[in-house]
């Protein structure tokens with residue numbers, strides 16, 4: 001059974017201030033935190049599972065799973081031998097910095113270099129709250145369609161990287177990746193984009209290099 005923590009909305013003066021403080025503390029502790037955001041079912045846990053397996057000998061990864069209910073995702077991560085904790089958000093559609101801190105405090109992270117926050121699945125509220133992560137990564141899966149940047153511009157504008165998952169299904173969904181990237185780059189010219197299939201392994205290497213490169217840059 002995965003450990004589950006029930007969280008409530010943080011009552012603080014400023015989420016942005018809390019987030020900056022958390023970011024700084026995590027860096028001092030040698031922990032690189034990534035906030036992963038997407039629609040439900042885009043392939044976050046599958047991507048994380050493959051990333052953990054591929055990087056395991058080199059980098060220790062932990063996952064903070066945020067959901068409104070259940071502990072299935074934390075159990076999937078623990079089954080791989082990685083540290084994970086499930087937090088419930090009391091019905092809220094996002095995580096804030098105080099909630100992220102409380103979730104991280106529930107795990108022993110002394111041996112861990114990268115922690116992922118798998119945020120609550122939706123493309124709206126998580127984009128509005130700084131969690132204290134060093135990088136914000138968005139996932140868009142091929143079955144959702146190449147027009148999503150037009151409908152959810154804030155999420156696509158604020159992310160540091162975009163992972164386009166389930167690329168093995170591209171031909172079934174008439175997904176025009178060139179058009180999708182054009183829409184995204186108009187909103188966010190500096191975003192790094194990684195087309196990936198966690199099923200076939202295609203593109204995983206570039207995504208994992210991105211993680212290693214940023215881990216080295218942030219942790220020094």
Ligand SMILES: Nc1nc2c(ncn2[C@@H]2O[C@H](COP(=O)(O)OP(=O)(O)OP(=O)(O)O)[C@@H](O)[C@H]2O)c(=O)[nH]1
Nearest residue numbers: 039040041042043044045046121165166197198199
């Ligand atoms: N074909 C294909 N299917 C995938 C891929 N990645 C994930 N899936 C499937 O997509 C479904 C959802 O995957 P999850 O990893 O649970 O997605 P999630 O974003 O963690 O879902 P929530 O946490 O519920 O929001 C599962 O049936 C996966 O097997 C992929 O690269 N290719």
Ligand SMILES: [Mg+2]
Nearest residue numbers: 044045073118
């Ligand atoms: Mg999941």
